[in-house]
Amino acid sequence: MKKCRRVKNLVLISFMIVFLTGCQKENRNVSDVEIADSNEEMLVAVNVDASSTELPFESVWLNRNKFWGSLIFQGLLIANENISNVEPDLCEEFIISTDGKKYTFVLKENLTWHDGEALTTEDVVWSIENYLKVKETNGFVKKGLQEIRGADVFERGQANKISGISVRGNDITITLKEENVAFLSAIAQLAILPKHCLENIPLEEFSNCYFWKMPIGSGPYKVIINVDDKEAVLTVNKDYSGKLPEIRQIRYKVLDCPGTDYFDFAISSDPDVINQYMQNSQYNVVKTNNLYYRYLIFNLDKRTGENEGILKNPQVRKALMLAIDRKRIVQEIYEGTAAIIDGGIPKEDSWYIQKDSKDVEYNPILAKHILTLSNFDFSKTLILTRYNMDGLSEKLLEEIAECWREIGISVEIVPIEDDATNKLFVEADWYDVALKNLSAVDYSEWYFEYSSENELWSEILHARKEFDRLIDSINHSLYANELKALYSEIQKREDNLVYKIPIAIVPQYVIYNKEHLHIPEMDFPNLWYHYDLNLAEWSIIE
DSSP, X not given: OOOOOOOSSSOOOOSEEEEEOSSSEEXXXXXXXXXXXXXXXXXXXXXXXXXXXXXXXXXXXTSTTOHHHXXXXXXXXXXXXXXXXXXXXXXXXXXXXXXXXXXXXXXXXXXXXXXXXXXXXXXXXXXXXXXXXXXXXXXXXXXXXXXXXXXXXXXXXXXXXXXXEEEETTEEEEEBSSOOTTXXXXXXXXXXXXXXXXXXXXXXXXXXXXXXXXXXXXXXEEEEEEETTTEEEEEEOTTOSSOOOSOOEEEEEOOSSTTSSOOSEEEEOOHHHHHHHHTOTTEEEEEOOOEEEEEEEEOOSSOOGGGTTTTOSHHHHHHHHHTSOXXXXXXXXXXXXXXXXXXXXXXXXXXXXXXXXXXXXXXXHHHXXXXXXXXXXXXXXXXXXXXXXXXXXXXXXHHHHHHHHTTTOEEEEOOOOSOHHIIIIISXXXXXXXXXXXXXXXXXXXXXXXXXXXXXXXXXXXXXXXXXXXXHHXXXXXXXXXXXXXXXXXXXXXXXXXXXXXXXXXXOEEEEETTTEEOOOOOOOOTTSOBOOOXXXXXXXX
């Protein structure tokens, strides 16, 4: 690995930088900003996967636990480092009624945002209300918030406020329609955002607005510089309500190529990067237990033109799955760092429903036979798309297309270059199959995509209700055996309908320089779940 010389100054720029604050444009000079000595800094490579050319400050409501999200934002609660329980974060305490329907959160006194504005109960209520209205959000959190009494009426625009939320002083009381064991976990994943910065942003622009250039939160670190979306500087937030970190500043940067520059901490799912640093004795490489799904989705309802209706038959969709040599493709592309899946629950889990091998294994002869019996029109060209621009996604899609070509199907790959959400779900009349990924908190998110209440997915699957009863029962299940039976039933239903083709779960790996950065021993559970990273105990090794 090429190791670049570490410089004493953090940023080698002497000219004026124009950048955006979270709420307004501002001109500042780097010399005006307090920069800590380089001996106290931690360098963080955010792009060792080479999957993006930009610094990935993005909507924290869509991807809650980007590493920088844990540095910048807080919620009412936070999961402990083993994600076995939740603890107060912005609140002093929380009280649950005996019937399990009413939660009272007591907000801490004198909370502030990074820009010095007061953080109040208004910000909390505003965040809950707008999370229900913004389309690009995490399904697990939204499901939890939809359990609040009056949330459905508010979400439909038939009420100006949520009847199940009341505020008295610093107390925020939330009343649910019925007891829900997952509610606290959902609240722990909800990042509270500053109303004064975002209240005038149209909801359709929320995920792409200027706020995400220089996001403002209340967490242990605040962003002070973003240089050309390639490098950001974060310093300790001295007004943080928790225990202050020992490391005073973080340089958060993009690497054009893995292994070409020095870093202290990174998170990666790229097999080349993972294997490279496994061979480097200077670094620790720790596998996490995150749920990062890669799979194909079918456009069944929005497709127009000559291919309209070509995928309506579930036998056709099943044949397309049988035609893909998933085991070989996953092994070759991910080099042993990912696991093939047949559904939303991994094989190693005790709840996995073991399928008959003939239903899922690679069988191109049977696939072509099924297509022929189903009167599949081989003269049509399937349009296959993807929105990830990284090399692994490109290679994965090419391998899938080649499998289909081998049984006589014409395939054209047309990547999405515009807004992925609109192109996949709203303006979706142009493609047949898409490669998608899902960063999930738990298994229920995989199946929630089939819910008739999922507005985006209903665009391409129509408002189907086959899964609604089971999804609702899973959300309210109190017992492990009951949950096991529900997952078994919902998996069988998915097997019959074949709305998606599961490909793999791709674990993330934490990579850090153990000679320069001390991290207390921890398991790093699911990184898509926001939990306490115990940042106050991280330190630079002199």
